[in-house]
Amino acid sequence: MNKPIRKVAAFLAVLFAAIFLNLNWVQVVQGSRYSNDPQNARVLLNEYASARGQIVVQGRAIAESRATNDELKYLRGYPQGPLYAPVTGFYSFVATPSRFLGTTGIETAENTVLSGKDPQFFGANLADLLTGRNPRGGSVELTLDKAVQQVAYRELIRSSTGSPRRGAVVALDPTTGAVLAAVSTPSYNPNVLSSHNATAINKAFRRLSNDPSQPLLNRAFNQLYPPGSTFKVVVSAAALKQGVRPNAALLAPNAYFPETGRTAARCPHGADCVENFGDETCQNGKTATLAFAFAKSCNTLFAALAVERLGGRPIADEAELFGFRPSAPLSIPLPVARSTVGTEADLTAPGFLARTGFGQQDVRMTPLQGAMIAAAVANNGTLMRPYLVRRELAPDLSVLSDTRPTQLRQVLDPTLDHDLQSMMQGVVTAPEGTGHSANITDIQGVSVAGKTGTADTGRTDKNGNPEPPDAWFIGYATKDGAPRIAVAVIIENGGVQGNETTGGEAAAPVAKAVMETYLKGSG
Secondary structure, three states: OOHHHHHHHHHHHHHHHHHHHHHHHHHOOHHHHHHHOOOHHHHHHHHOOOOOOOEEEEEEEHHHHHHEOOOEEEEEEEEEOHHHHHHOOOOEOOOOOOOOOOOOOOHOOOHHHHHHHHHHHHHHHHHHHHHHOOOOEEEEEEEEOHHHHHHHHHHHHHHOOOOOEEEEEEEEOOOEEEEEEEEEOOOOOOOHHOOOOOHHHHHHHHHHHOOOOOOOOOOOHHOOEEEHHHHHHHHHHHHOOOOOOOEEEEEOOOOEEOOOOOOEEEOOOOOOOOOOOHHHOOOOOEEEHHHHHHHHHHHHHHHHHHHHHHHHHHHHHHHHHOOOOOOOOOOOOOOOOEEEOOHHHHHHHHHHHHHHHOOOOEEEEEEHHHHHHHHHHOOOEEEEEOOOOEEEEOOOOOOEEOOEEEEEEOOHHHHHHHHHHHHHHHHHOOOOOOOHHHOOOOOOOOOEEEEEEOOOOOEEEOOOOOOOEEEEEEEEEEEEOOOEEEEEEEEOOOOOOEEEEEEEEHHHHHHHHHHHHHHHOOO
16 A cells, blocks of 8 residues: 555544544533433424323323324323322423423423333333334322312312412321322412413413412422421320320429429510410419320420430430431432421520420421321321322333332330320310311211421511411321321411410311311222
């Protein structure tokens, strides 16, 4: 080979190497960036070329895809919109710098099944490719109960002002962990975010994102609240394990000074002192039984119990058994915010620990966590793992996966749990109880137990005045002795400052309606 030919051959080899390197750079290194580039319409058209699977509740689609005459071949629709929006989420194209497609909720968590891209669909997708048929997505069947979801939503948005109340309701089957209802209000209409009009989508998304009531926030699973007196269930469980009996007389003064252990008839203004809501007296004003203080929700007894008898670590350990501070984030499969008892200082400094003892200081929990507490007590101390997806189905409706109930942990020995059940029943039925509004008397064989809470938020309004506290109720119902449903209700700013009964007045009636509906229906 002469010299000119060798030069040409070397030049061509360099060119081929450059082409090879460029192709690898484009397809391997930069492939993801190009495929997600908003200017790459091919990705968007391909995503909408096939029918996305349904999200189903008791045989009815709450999310489905309909054929269109648009360039985007299918339109995602939500027949009952706001009712299920916090669970379904939305599916739309969103013109952002990083991506076309926007999904939230189950639309994100179950995307591979709904889009038909799950590895289990390989054979079906290959057959569709060979026969020229468009591939289809699979379906996801949820655990929700239609009637319970509807009642929870209706009761939660009902208010004297005409505006939807901010809050959440979560209901569980205590024996399986299945989520029976998950409502967050105010909600939103996911249909406006799934349209094929980019201008309308962006306008609606900006409006929802800027709304101070945060309709896009899933309060049921992702918002953390001070639990207030509902946390006394956890503290009582820790006390029972330490040998404290429900009928034991414990320190319950009108005013308690955690730093010194001193008691008084009332708290001086500005003093680091714990008192009962509304300056109430707990039993005789000096001592009270654990059961009485639990039913009446006396703060001073639980503050003194935490500081002088239990200590912070047993309370934190018991909270973790109920689901607080999990080692890994809980997924149902929607992500769930981690509930917490606070910092180490909250568990050691007497003043902090005293307020932790009745669910204030830095204790924070989700409504789902509240329902888990009630469910564990209802289920003889056994906490089941919550789950929202019952089954995943292939396009031909064959079952891909079927969720099996699993135990998360044993929170309390059944014997001790029976004492805690009796104490929670006292909240609803005892004369001193604060949860009478949750009682169900028109269904034979039904017994209701619970715990009210009125939690100070620590926030002030624009005038510098304390916000009204949040109103809580957590509880459960049994029928003929068997646990059927556990529920947690929170209404933001639903209480009246200084009135502990507001958890019972505002949130307990919502819980009653939810439990009653389930017991009269499929429950």
